[in-house]
Amino acid sequence: MTLQQLKYIVALDEHRHFAKAAEVCLVTQPGLTIQLKNLEEELGIKIFDRDKVPLKPTEAGKEIIVRAKKTLHEVDGIRDFVIGQKDNLEGTVTLGVISTLSPYLIPQFMKAVRAKAPKMQFVIKEMNTGQLIESVLTGAIDVALMATPTGYPLLREHVVFNEPFVAFLNEGHPNRDNAFYEIKPGDTKNLLLLREEYCFNAQLLDICGINAGNNIMGEQFNYDISSVETLKNMVRAGLGFAIVPELSLANDTALQYKRFKEPVPSREISLVVSDNFIRKLLLEKMKEAIWDSLPDSLKEGKKYRRIQWNDSPHFINAVSGLK
Template structure:
């Protein structure tokens, strides 16, 4: 006995005519007849008296049809509950965000997000990409704002925007005299990385074609923030590649140089587990964040997306 068969007998009772019932059920008349026969054979009871015109339920059939109507009403109520839950914009939402993005993006959108969904409470926490992927799968985080693609089949990704990478140069760097930055071999040797920010580092290594280098050969300083990294560069202690949002107020100061097109970018997305169903909430978040972005990030350019999920550097971290 299936829900579809129950819908068929309820519709047959309503129409008392095979052809009309079949049309309403979007099934062929022979198909409807076969399904009815299968159901009657399974339960061992005749539901309709086919010898009468119009089609008439048997006494037992009438009881079965009433029970079927009740079951279908309950099913419909469950479906309505699910729809309402998906559209529910209240409660607490645990939002995770990578540290290389959080200080620069969250202040742009958080107040507008609270105004757009006044009944929601947003619990924001910074975590590494690896930690966020684990937290999404275990339910500790509902939505993550992070660089994608993750390559994780258990997660769903909803792209928000492309964030360019920018070269951050120390005083007297030869590249400061150029309009756009061109990667030098010396810069590859002086590249500063962030401690434990494996996906971000994998992207930088990809840009610099240094994917085969080991972590311990890269790390001279245990740097945990973009701001510390920038200060080290200003002190001429290395070279850095940083996200655009982290230097958007410094682009005219001389330390920053944009790459020549195609500009390397990272894709920033909302990421949820594959069981997450609150589609309206994601749409609202996406809309608010997009509206709060600086206009420069909304412009179309020739980009080259830098991935990290297939980097040998990152895969080694996962295996460890």
């Protein structure tokens, strides 16, 4: 068994096509096929079902591929160790970003980090919370920018800032003219949620003190969206109200949203890495770039009430149905 063979099966799993995988691996298709056959014969087990179109791993093959990814990640860690020892900010890093933060911070971050680490290459991937955690644990991404704490002992969390939540209200909302937003019993049935962002929903439900979100559009519509901007447009259309992160308000007027009184409910945003990640200098430069990208309002010493999500019953109930 060789590292090259492990790279081949990972590429085959990603592309599900011999020709595409061979092209990515810079090898001929017959060469890749022979190496796969040699590996399967050595292990005494089929890794891929060649009768399926597109190509599909066997049940045993799925576990082998997961272990191959972890092995290759550990090998990359050795290479990164050498780079880290020299404090050399070069190479490629894959950064996964929570989808409720990415559109509002990443453009500014990319400009700021370019000056701090000009020789680094960044691959940016937008994901939901569950995908980010799994990707960091398996080595599919190097760093995640997300809400914490995660509750996973194998992850290391480097807090960067606290982002307040604000209420985004339609024109007819009774709290529209108040100085601050205070949750009223009648509001809870009109709260709009992002269907696939379980940690975000758990935070909102905890802020509002309710057990479940409701679809105020009734039985006629069942929405399945993951964009804060779409959520805000639904509010503008008079379909309810939303609680959104402050960074998403850059293009909105103060009339469209209301802040909470102190202590303001907020989410903790951190850079999250696996426990074998050693590129401390890179993390420091990324933290500096993120901090420089924030508006001054998020740098002020306000009193925050951090809303956790990983131990919320709303989050646990949501993800338990996925297993």
